[in-house]
Amino acid sequence: MARLTAGIATSHVPLLGVGIDQGKMEQDYFRPIYAGYDWTKEWIAKPENRPDVVILVYNDHASAFDMNLIPTFAIGCAEEFAPADEGWGPRPVPTVNNDADLAWHIAQSCILDEFDMTIINKMDVDHGLTVPLSLMFGRPEAWPCKVVPLAVNVVTYPPPTGNRCWMLGEAIARAIESYPEQLNVQIWGTGGMSHQLQGPRAGLINQEWDRRFLDELTKNPQRLRGLPHIEYLREAGSEGIEMVMWLIMRGALNARVKELHRHYHVPASNTAVGHIVLENEA
Amino acid sequence: MTRDIHAYLAEFEDIPGTRVYTAARARKGYWLNQFAMSLMKPENRNRWKQDEEAYLADWKLSDEQRDAVLARDYNKMLELGGNIYFLAKIFSTDGLSFVQAVSSMTGMSVEEYQQMMAAGGRAPEGVRSIEGKY
Numbered sequence: 001m002a003r004l005t006a007g008i009a010t011s012h013v014p015l016l017g018v019g020i021d022q023g024k025m026e027q028d029y030f031r032p033i034y035a036g037y038d039w040t041k042e043w044i045a046k047p048e049n050r051p052d053v054v055i056l057v058y059n060d061h062a063s064a065f066d067m068n069l070i071p072t073f074a075i076g077c078a079e080e081f082a083p084a085d086e087g088w089g090p091r092p093v094p095t096v097n098n099d100a101d102l103a104w105h106i107a108q109s110c111i112l113d114e115f116d117m118t119i120i121n122k123m124d125v126d127h128g129l130t131v132p133l134s135l136m137f138g139r140p141e142a143w144p145c146k147v148v149p150l151a152v153n154v155v156t157y158p159p160p161t162g163n164r165c166w167m168l169g170e171a172i173a174r175a176i177e178s179y180p181e182q183l184n185v186q187i188w189g190t191g192g193m194s195h196q197l198q199g200p201r202a203g204l205i206n207q208e209w210d211r212r213f214l215d216e217l218t219k220n221p222q223r224l225r226g227l228p229h230i231e232y233l234r235e236a237g238s239e240g241i242e243m244v245m246w247l248i249m250r251g252a253l254n255a256r257v258k259e260l261h262r263h264y265h266v267p268a269s270n271t272a273v274g275h276i277v278l279e280n281e282a
Numbered sequence: 283m284t285r286d287i288h289a290y291l292a293e294f295e296d297i298p299g300t301r302v303y304t305a306a307r308a309r310k311g312y313w314l315n316q317f318a319m320s321l322m323k324p325e326n327r328n329r330w331k332q333d334e335e336a337y338l339a340d341w342k343l344s345d346e347q348r349d350a351v352l353a354r355d356y357n358k359m360l361e362l363g364g365n366i367y368f369l370a371k372i373f374s375t376d377g378l379s380f381v382q383a384v385s386s387m388t389g390m391s392v393e394e395y396q397q398m399m400a401a402g403g404r405a406p407e408g409v410r411s412i413e414g415k416y
């Protein structure tokens with residue numbers, strides 16, 4: 001049977017992809033940011049931890065979806081997905097290979113579980129999906145695992161509630177449990193932490209709020225589940241709403257998790273960078 | 283779970299210096315955002331760079347939206363239904379980074395804005411709520 005073993009959350013700031021692609025990782029500005037991923041890179045490279053498949057929860061930033069199509073929860077079911085051209089050419093990173101059998105299984109299971117997923121075949125994947133892969137795996141010739149893209153609308157209001165995200169996570173966990181192949185599966189939640197990219201209030205960072213969010217992912221996730229959108233917006237900036245996606249990851253894990261690693265750094269570009277690794281406890 | 287949609291939306295207007303991309307803004311900004319999105323294609327970027335006004339004539343923007351685009355007034359574009367991820371295609375085509383474009387909305391110079399970010403960003407105190415002043 002497939003097993004969901006761990007969850008990872010990370011920011012997906014575009015600049016962090018640029019820093020890796022252009023070999024700037026040792027520069028003063030970048031070094032402390034990337035250093036926080038060293039532990040995870042080493043951990044995930046060990047055979048016992050390396051996932052066969054990652055369910056990668058992210059949002060599209062007006063790359064694959066324009067205003068003509070706004071799916072709340074969309075699951076990529078094609079064999080592969082190319083890196084998107086976000087206006088300055090696609091990132092020089094490998095094509096993402098899906099485990100299409102598992103993706104279709106999750107799609108079907110979730111729909112029967114009353115989550116009406118949008119199924120996507122043709123889709124380019126933007127920095128929201130590719131930057132986390134680069135942060136965990138560096139610059140390989142090919143990504144070392146299969147990736148199921150799960151795109152969430154956090155751009156046009158209303159995005160899904162935190163509670164709904166949590167419940168989708170639970171449904172994904174049930175789908176993984178019922179998949180007959182022997183697979184080590186991880187789920188990643190991406191985006192955040194506090195940031196605002198628009199208007200006179202741009203540049204907002206709330207370290208206290210972010211750190212509490214990180215604490216409570218392990219210790220008190222039920223409180224996070226109930227946070228209303230307005231709290232993310234007021235406290236963590238208009239783009240801080242991306243953190244609802246972390247709750248899909250957390251909802252998929254067991255009630256008890258072990259925090260293996262954590263990293264927090266301000267700033268990368270306009271954003272507070274947060275990263276956490278959680279292991280499922282039986 | 284029942285929610286009062288009107289109260290939900292009204293609260294968004296209480297955040298200082300922020301335009302939440304609600305359905306109402308998305309409707310108003312449909313063509314503005316679709317125009318911006320068109321700049322993801324290199325051939326469109328070339329045509330745009332050659333003659334911005336001629337390029338805009340193909341899109342159903344209001345006069346106000348068109349003027350805001352030509353003036354690169356991003357706060358105005360947000361007010362008129364633009365969304366930052368779509369508008370990013372305009373400033374990327376201009377060769378600006380997110381930090382450069384975003385700082386232009388804050389009334390700070392790029393250098394001042396970068397200094398603020400390096401020092402930990404804009405503190406939330408006093409900019410969470412217009413009515414509550416906290």
Ligand SMILES: [Fe+2]
Pocket residue numbers: 012059061128191192242
């Ligand atoms: Fe994002």
